[in-house]
Every structure is written in C-alpha cells, then in structure tokens.
Amino acid sequence: MDVMPKWAEVVLVPLISLILAAILSALVILAIGEDPVAAVKLMVSGALGSTYGWGYTLYYATNFMFTGLAVAVAFHAGLFNIGGEGQAMLGGLGVALVCLFIPWPHWTLAVLGATVGAAAFGALWAAIPAYLQAKRGSHIVITTIMFNFIAAAVLNYMLVNILRPAGSMDPATARFPEAVHLPSLHEMLAPIGINFSKSAPANVSLVLAIIACFVVWLLIWRTSLGLEIRSYGKSGRAARYAGIGSVRITMIAMLISGGLAGMMAINNVMGEAERLVLNAVEGAGFIGIAVALMGRSHPFGVFLAAILFGFLYQGGAELALWTSIPRELIVVIQALVILFTGALDNMVRMPLERIFLAIRQSREAKATKAAE
Amino acid sequence: MTLMQKFLGASAALALSAGAAAADPALIFDLGGKFDKSFNEAAFNGAQRWAEETGGSFLEIELQSEAQREQALRRFAEAGANPVITTGFAFADPVNAVAGDYPDTKFVNIDGWMPEVPANVQLIGFQEHQGSYLVGMMAAMASETGTVGFIGGMDIPLIRHFGCGFAQGVKAVNPDATVIANMTGTTPSAWNDPVKGSELTKAQISQGADVIYAAAGGTGVGVLQTAADEGILSIGVDSNQNYLHSGKVLTSMLKRVDVAVYDSMTAGADIETGGFTILGLAEDGVGYALDEHNADLVSAEMKEAVDTARQQIIDGDLEVVAYYTDDSCPVLDF
Numbered sequence: 278m279d280v281m282p283k284w285a286e287v288v289l290v291p292l293i294s295l296i297l298a299a300i301l302s303a304l305v306i307l308a309i310g311e312d313p314v315a316a317v318k319l320m321v322s323g324a325l326g327s328t329y330g331w332g333y334t335l336y337y338a339t340n341f342m343f344t345g346l347a348v349a350v351a352f353h354a355g356l357f358n359i360g361g362e363g364q365a366m367l368g369g370l371g372v373a374l375v376c377l378f379i380p381w382p383h384w385t386l387a388v389l390g391a392t393v394g395a396a397a398f399g400a401l402w403a404a405i406p407a408y409l410q411a412k413r414g415s416h417i418v419i420t421t422i423m424f425n426f427i428a429a430a431v432l433n434y435m436l437v438n439i440l441r442p443a444g445s446m447d448p449a450t451a452r453f454p455e456a457v458h459l460p461s462l463h464e465m466l467a468p469i470g471i472n473f474s475k476s477a478p479a480n481v482s483l484v485l486a487i488i489a490c491f492v493v494w495l496l497i498w499r500t501s502l503g504l505e506i507r508s509y510g511k512s513g514r515a516a517r518y519a520g521i522g523s524v525r526i527t528m529i530a531m532l533i534s535g536g537l538a539g540m541m542a543i544n545n546v547m548g549e550a551e552r553l554v555l556n557a558v559e560g561a562g563f564i565g566i567a568v569a570l571m572g573r574s575h576p577f578g579v580f581l582a583a584i585l586f587g588f589l590y591q592g593g594a595e596l597a598l599w600t601s602i603p604r605e606l607i608v609v610i611q612a613l614v615i616l617f618t619g620a621l622d623n624m625v626r627m628p629l630e631r632i633f634l635a636i637r638q639s640r641e642a643k644a645t646k647a648a649e
Numbered sequence: 650m651t652l653m654q655k656f657l658g659a660s661a662a663l664a665l666s667a668g669a670a671a672a673d674p675a676l677i678f679d680l681g682g683k684f685d686k687s688f689n690e691a692a693f694n695g696a697q698r699w700a701e702e703t704g705g706s707f708l709e710i711e712l713q714s715e716a717q718r719e720q721a722l723r724r725f726a727e728a729g730a731n732p733v734i735t736t737g738f739a740f741a742d743p744v745n746a747v748a749g750d751y752p753d754t755k756f757v758n759i760d761g762w763m764p765e766v767p768a769n770v771q772l773i774g775f776q777e778h779q780g781s782y783l784v785g786m787m788a789a790m791a792s793e794t795g796t797v798g799f800i801g802g803m804d805i806p807l808i809r810h811f812g813c814g815f816a817q818g819v820k821a822v823n824p825d826a827t828v829i830a831n832m833t834g835t836t837p838s839a840w841n842d843p844v845k846g847s848e849l850t851k852a853q854i855s856q857g858a859d860v861i862y863a864a865a866g867g868t869g870v871g872v873l874q875t876a877a878d879e880g881i882l883s884i885g886v887d888s889n890q891n892y893l894h895s896g897k898v899l900t901s902m903l904k905r906v907d908v909a910v911y912d913s914m915t916a917g918a919d920i921e922t923g924g925f926t927i928l929g930l931a932e933d934g935v936g937y938a939l940d941e942h943n944a945d946l947v948s949a950e951m952k953e954a955v956d957t958a959r960q961q962i963i964d965g966d967l968e969v970v971a972y973y974t975d976d977s978c979p980v981l982d983f
Contacts, residue, residue, distance in 0.1 A: 336716060344805050426836070433835040433903045437805055444973070446762050452963040476723045478716055549716055552742065556680065558715050594717055597710055598724055604682070604711045623655075 280630045286579075291571060293625045294578035295585075298617040302610040309468075311602055323441025323595025324588045332462060332477015333594070336549060337561075338587030340480065345572060345579040346493050347399075347534045352574045353497055355510035360406060360421025361538040362562025363428030365400040368539025369546040370432060373396030373440065373553035374601060376453040387457040388481070391547050392540060399472015400532040407531030411524040419529075425562070436555055444597060449554040459548045463616040482544035486583075490535065490576040496533075504537055506530050507576035538562060570619040582618075652831040674699075675708040675730035676916045677721050681736030681840045683711050685867040686908060688889040690907070692736045692927050693906030695894050699914040699982050707914065716876070718743040731871050731918040734910055738762065738807060744770055755920050757913045759864040759906055760807065773909045777807075778814030779962055780935030781862070781967045783955050784884050785818020787937065788860040789817075789826050790951045791882055791899055796827040798858035800849050802865035803839045804832040804983065806972065809854045811864040811886070813978035814969055820980050821958070828981055843871025848882075850875040860884065860899060867934045873898060882946065891942040901938040908934070 281289075303313035322328045344361045351358035371394035381387035397470055406420035425491040436448040462474045496504040502518045509516040509526040514567050516525055541561060571585070572578025617625075676696050678689045689711075694816040696707050708730050710721050722743060725733050732755035735744060741761030748767040756770045766772055788797045799815055801808035805952050816828045831849045833839040846868035850861055854876075861876055863869035869886060870893070876883035877897035885891065885901035909928065913920055928934020937955065939947060959969035972978050 299718060332718070333720065337787065342798065429835040433804060441806070443976070444762060444764070445741075446760065446973070447741060449739075452742070476719070478719075545716070554714055554739065555803075557846065559837075590714070597713065598721065604713050607713070632885050 281633045285629065286631065287573070288318075290622070290625050290629060293364035293629070294617040294622070295614065298610075298613040299565075301613050301617075305606060305609060305613075306602065309602065309606065310574070313570050314469050316596060316600065316602065319336075319595055319599060323599075324592040327474065328459045328472070329474035330591060332474045332479040332596075333591040334587040336461070336477065336544070336586065336587070337365070337590040338583040339464045339486045339544040339548075340541050340561040341552050341568045341583035341586050342490060342580060343544070345568030345583050346565075346571035346576060347536075347538035348565045349572065349576070349579055350493060351530055351534040351538065352569055353503075353510045354385070354506045354526055355513065355602075356407075356410070356527065356530060356534075357418050358403065358421055358531065358534045358538075358558075359418060359563070359566060360403060360428075360535070362558055362560070363421070363425035364402045365536040365541045365562050366425075366428040366432050367402040368399040368542035369553050369557045371395045371539060372437060372542040373450050373453075376457045376547060377440075377450060381454075381456050384459055384543040385459055388459060388543065388547070391457070391484070391543050395539040395542045396536035397539070399542075400536040402539070403531045403535025404528070407535075410531075411527040429588030432553075433555060436553065440553070447554070448555045451550045453547065453551045456523050457547065457587045458551065459543075459549075477526050478549040480544065480548035481515040482548045485540070485543060489540065490580050493537070494576040504530070514540035538565070545629055546581045567619050571624075579635055583629040586611075607608060672729065672731045672918045673705065673707055673712075674917065675725040675728075675733045676910065677718075677725070677733065677735045677740070678709065679735075679739060680712050680837060681737075683709070685841065686870055686890065686893070687866050687885075689736055691888045691904065691906035691983075692734075692910045695910030696734075696914060698907065703915075705914075709821075715739075719747055722747045722756070723750075726754040726910065727820045731755055731919050732757050732913055732916075734795060734913050735761075736906065736910075737761070738793070741772070753916060757920065757922075759909055761833060761897070767923055768923045769966070770922065771913075771926060773913075773926045775906075775909075775929065775934050776905050776927065776929030777811050777902075777904060777935060777970075778817075778969050778971050779930045779976070780904065780937065781811050781814030782821070782962070783937050783959060784814040784862060784900055784902045785847030785953055786822050786958060787818075787900055787947065787951055788815070788862060789819040790858045790881075790948075790954065791821035791946065792823075792826065792857045794857045795823060795825060796829065796857035796859065798806050798850070798853035798861035799828060799830040799981075800846060800853070800861060800863045800865055801869070802831065802868055806976070807983050808832065808864055809978065810972040812951075813972040813981055814979035815862050815864075816960075817969055823952070827857070829856055829858055830981060830983065832983075833865050834967035839868065840865065843868055843869035847875040851879070854879055854881060859981060862936050864902075873885050879971050885938070889938040891938050891939065891940055894966070895942040896945060898943060900943055903936045904936050905936075929963075930959050930980075940965045944972075 283536050324334045328561040347361050372391045375390045375394035409415040409420050410417040442451045462479045464476045466473045505521045515580045568582040571582040589611050596602050597604050681689050683693050709799045734757040736759050737758040740758050744756050744758050748770045759773045761772050799812045812830050819826050833845050850872045863872035864886045873883045873893050877894035882899040884899050887904045890901045891898045905954050
C-alpha cells in the first residue's frame with residue numbers, strides 16, 4: 278500500500294520542490310543585488326502576460342514535449358536515452374532534406390512528409406545504440422551520449438560542405454520554400470477572432486506535440502506493446518520469463534524514443550527557423566530528461582513540465598533582455614529547478630511520506646481507541 | 650485573450666518604451682557571450698567607448714538560444730532602439746527576415762552576408778584573410794622549427810578564411826614551412842573550450858610547432874596560456890590579446906569590431922544603410938597589434954617586411970586569396 282495519497286504524489290511533491298527552487302533562486306538574485314520580486318514579476322509577465330509571451334513559452338514547450346516524451350518512452354522500457362540531443366539534430370537533417378528537395382504543393386502534405394523524415398532520421402540515430410545495447414550489451418547511456426557528438430559532427434559536415442548555399446558564411450541551409458511554411462498560432466487563431474501575437478514562433482507543431490502526448494499515453498497504457506514495454510522496464514528477467522523478447526522491446530522502445538526526439542525538428546527547424554542551422558537543438562534533448570523526470574514519465578506530466586520549462590526559458594529571456602542579471606545566473610535558476618524536481622526528489626518525498634505516515638498512524642490509533 | 654491580459658501587455662510595452670530613451674542604440678551579442686576576450690568583447694568595448702565619450706546609453710543582450718535572435722531584434726526595434734547592431738554571421742538571416750517589418754529602424758550586422766541587402770540594413774565585413782596573412786608572415790619569421798600551427802574554433806567557412814590567409818602569409822616567407830591546422834570541435838562549446846584549446850596546443854607543439862595562431866573565440870585563451878607555459882609563441886585574434894601573456898604573445902590579428910560598433914553608434918539613426926561596408930587593411934579594419942607587450946618579440950626586420958606587404962596589399966600589388974571566392978584554399982587543406 279502506498280504511503281502517500283495519489284494527489285500528494287502528483288501535486289504536492291513537485292510543488293514543494295518548485296517552491297524550494299524558487300526560494301533558493303530568490304536568494305541568488307538577492308545576492309547579486311537585484312530585486313527577486315521584480316524579477317519574478319518580469320518573468321511571469323514576460324512569459325505569460327501576453328500572447329507574445331505565451332507564443333514563446335509554448336514554442337519552447339513544444340520542443341520539450343517531444344524530447345520529454347522521447348525520454349519517457351525509453352524510461353518505461355528501463356532504458357536511459359540521453360541521446361535526444363543527437364536524435365533531434367538528425368531529425369532536423371531529415372526535415373531539411375524533405376523540405377528542400379521535395380516540391381511540396383501545400384504545408385499539410387509537407388508536414389506529413391517532414392514528420393516521416395524527422396522520425397525516420399531520429400529513429401535511425403537511436404537504432405544503432407539500441408542494437409548495441411540489445412545485442413552486445415554496450416551500455417545505452419554511454420553509446421547515446423557518444424552519438425550526440427557524432428551527430429554534431431555529421432551535421433557540421435553536411436551544413437559546411439554540402440547544404441550551405443554558395444556565398445553564405447553561415448553554416449546553414451537555404452530558407453525552405455514558402456509552400457512548407459507552417460501556420461503560426463497567429464495565423465491559426467486569427468480566423469476565430471483571437472489576435473495572437475504575430476512575432477511569436479509557436480506554430481501548428483504544438484498541436485502535433487499534444488497529439489503525440491495522447492498517442493504515447495495510448496501506447497503505453499492501452500496497448501499490449503505498452504504493457505510489454507512497461508513489464509520489461511520494471512523487470513527484464515520477469516518479462517523474458519513471460520516470453521517478452523528483450524532485443525525486440527529494446528529496439529522498439531528506442532526507435533519510438535528516437536523518432537519522438539527527431540520530431541522536435543518539425544517545431545524548431547520547419548516551424549521556427551524555416552532552415553536548418555548548426556545549433557538548432559541547443560540543449561532541448563537534455564532538457565527532455567528533466568521534463569520526463571519531473572513529469573514522472575507520464576505524458577500528461579510531461580506536458581505540464583514542458584510548459585513549466587518553456588516558461589523558465591521565455592521568462593529567463595525576458596530577464597536577460599530587460600535587467601542586468603547575467604545570463605549565467607538565469608541558467609543557475611533553470612538548473613536549480615532541474616536539481617530540485619529531478620535529482621533531489623527524495624529530499625522532499627521522504628519527509629512528506631513520514632508526515633503522511635504519522636497522520637495515518639494517529640488516525641488509526643484514534644480509530645482503535647474509538648472502537649474500544 | 651482576456652481584457653486583463655491586453656492591459657498587462659500594453660502596460661508592459663509602455664514600460665519598455667519609457668525605459669529606453671528615444672533612439673538609443675542596441676547591441677545584440679552572439680551566442681559566444683559578451684566576455685569572450687575576443688570577438689563579442691571587441692564589440693562591447695566599442696559600445697562602451699561610445700557610451701563613455703558621449704554619455705549615452707545602449708541596450709544590450711547576450712543570447713541564450715537561436716529562437717531569441719528574432720525575438721531580441723523585434724523587441725529592441727519595438728522599444729525604439731536605433732540602430733540595432735548585431736554581431737556574428739548567424740544574425741544575417743534573422744535580420745533579413747525582420748528588417749522589412751520595421752522600416753524606420755536601422756539594422757547593422759557584422760560578419761553577415763545576404764543575397765540582397767534590404768534598404769534599412771547595413772552589413773559590415775572584414776578582410777580577415779589580409780590581417781591573417783600579415784600575422785602568418787610574422788609567425789614564419791619568428792619560427793625556428795619551420796612548423797607553425799593554426800587552431801580554429803569550429804570548422805566553418807569563416808574560420809577556414811582565417812586559416813587560409815594565415816597559411817598564405819607563412820608560405821610567402823618560407824615556402825617550405827609546415828602549417829598544422831586543427832579545429833576545436835563541432836558543437837557551440839568549441840568557441841569556449843580553453844581546455845581543448847590547451848590540449849590541441851600541446852599536440853601541435855609535439856609535432857614541432859613553435860608559433861600557434863588561435864582563431865577560436867574563448868578557446869584561444871587556453872591556446873595562449875599553454876603556449877606561454879610551454880615556452881613557445883602564440884598569436885591572438887580579434888581583440889589585442891598581447892597583454893594576456895606579456896612577452897609570450899607574438900602579436901594579435903586585430904579585427905576592429907570595436908571600431909565598427911563605435912562608428913555605427915556614433916552615426917546613430919542616421920547611419921547609411923542598404924549595402925556592404927568592407928573593412929580591410931586600408932581602412933585599418935584589420936591589422937596586427939604592436940604594443941609594449943610584444944615590442945621585444947617583433948624585430949625591425951620583421952616589422953619592415955610586414956609593413957611592406959601591408960602596403961602592397963593596399964596598393965593591389967599583392968593579392969591574398971580569400972577562401973570565400975571559390976570555397977577552397979590554395980595552400981591549406983581543411
């Protein structure tokens with residue numbers, strides 16, 4: 278029997294972690310002589326106070342949803358995929374090739390093609406570490422992180438030597454054609470009378486990300502494959518005994534994971550930049566780990582955690598724009614949140630469990646007294 | 650959108666425009682960060698000099714992510730900043746995309762390239778290969794082993810451009826010289842990885858290099874440090890880095906980003922736009938650094954040879970091949 282009620286597990290633990298992180302961040306801001314209350318106000322109004330802020334928050338959140346889901350699916354199979362960064366980079370390459378070299382008539386078709394391209398390239402990049410893990414026992418943590426560097430080198434080579442337009446100094450592809458432009462939230466919401474900020478990069482990929490959350494939930498909890506993945510993750514030996522092939526599950530889970538990470542490129546490469554730049558992923562693959570940890574590997578949790586991190590990114594950008602808080606400190610604040618929600622989970626959980634245990638014991642004691 | 654949100658947004662916008670006096674210039678640093686002791690810092694120094702001399706103030710931001718490029722441009726333009734100055738070639742595309750929406754704002758981009766320059770954008774480019782050629786000559790003259798090194802940040806065209814000019818200068822003095830070229834990495838950390846810079850320096854020293862030219866942003870700090878520790882000479886880049894290890898840094902290839910920023914801010918909203926400004930040796934946009942820290946290292950003979958070459962390049966008697974012309978280098982393979 279669980280010590281804590283479900284609501285405490287899902288709401289209270291992350292909330293207290295967040296508050297602790299906020300207090301520590303406030304102390305840090307105080308220490309450099311800035312006003313923490315003003316900083317928080319600026320972050321909130323900058324990230325959530327206007328459709329412009331929401332547009333950026335949701336744009337970042339879309340990235341984190343994809344990479345968070347990627348890590349979460351692998352987690353369910355007991356695999357720690359920290360190669361989301363490289364898989365998303367390769368996904369970007371897939372999107373760029375699909376958008377540049379196929380003459381799409383309309384974005385609706387292009388987005389389907391790009392999804393296939395992104396997922397295929399991302400999955401391919403995850404397939405090799407998955408195979409090495411399944412067949413050779415090479416630890417997936419080591420191989421996936423090494424593949425991040427190989428992905429960076431591949432991308433660098435492709436952009437500098439092959440895809441760069443002649444004359445350009447920037448190692449990036451040409452702009453994608455107009456036809457593959459994804460509608461931004463501004464363009465999507467204008468027909469129904471909502472005037473969403475024009476400059477914000479959030480786009481139709483947000484819808485894709487939300488669909489992906491739902492599909493992953495279906496897959497993990499409503500299909501037999503999901504059951505197999507979870508069983509394998511909980512206990513590989515027991516799963517094998519039940520006839521679940523470890524090679525098969527490792528490969529399938531990692532392919533799904535890599536595909537999801539790759540699909541992030543629909544948002545940042547096709548939706549935002551509309552060209553592939555060298556530094557397109559910029560850490561979203563790693564943030565995905567924190568998002569999956571904080572979301573307890575549940576798609577809805579991932580969704581919420583992704584929005585939180587989107588808020589931190591956009592709020593942090595506003596701080597950098599309008600205050601003299603150096604950007605390194607903004608990274609410190611983001612890191613504190615990751616530290617408390619991800620790494621120091623037990624620091625909050627264990628005292629809470631003790632409190633709930635004490636409450637229950639006193640209640641039970643009263644109940645027995647009353648019975649006597 | 651609720652009424653409340655509209656009010657909040659409007660009041661935020663008001664607060665922003667009130668904060669920035671009319672037509673303050675804005676400076677946006679590329680991802681490497683303001684204090685890289687090199688490219689971005691040169692831009693900052695130029696802005697700082699302008700602020701001190703005129704008593705003016707400027708808006709600035711160090712970027713954290715790619716998506717912020719357009720964001721920062723738009724926010725500063727909307728806040729009334731003019732001109733908006735950006736450092737780094739990666740800004741060319743976002744500036745190109747944004748400029749049309751703010752016809753009254755002037756944008757300046759340093760290092761960028763556009764197929765067509767919008768009417769309110771000015772691009773400033775530097776002839777880095779010419780400056781690198783001169784320090785390459787000095788490296789070849791100072792080298793006793795006949796082997797010199799080049800350490801770049803990332804394997805991108807701009808850095809090949811530096812390396813190619815350097816190698817041409819080396820070969821001009823000593824056609825038999827060996828030039829070892831290494832790049833630091835493929836991720837953005839390549840621009841700020843002094844430890845890797847130090848390792849590469851040691852590797853090049855073991856191959857016989859005794860003068861090493863670093864064109865690697867913050868990574869160069871590690872190159873210069875290790876070169877000084879190991880008793881060989883190094884060459885700094887962009888800013889004058891001679892002072893970092895007095896008497897151990899042969900010279901620095903100056904790229905006067907500070908002058909470009911200073912001039913742009915001085916011109917203010919009246920800055921001429923719609924084209925390219927190319928700053929080379931003739932405009933003192935690039936050059937080599939000579940000060941009290943390296944006076945003992947640069948012989949009169951060396952100085953004479955370099956100054957002669959400089960004049961020849963300015964007069965058009967000597968051509969240094971730019972890597973960009975056909976994306977290849979005659980004397981160095983990457």
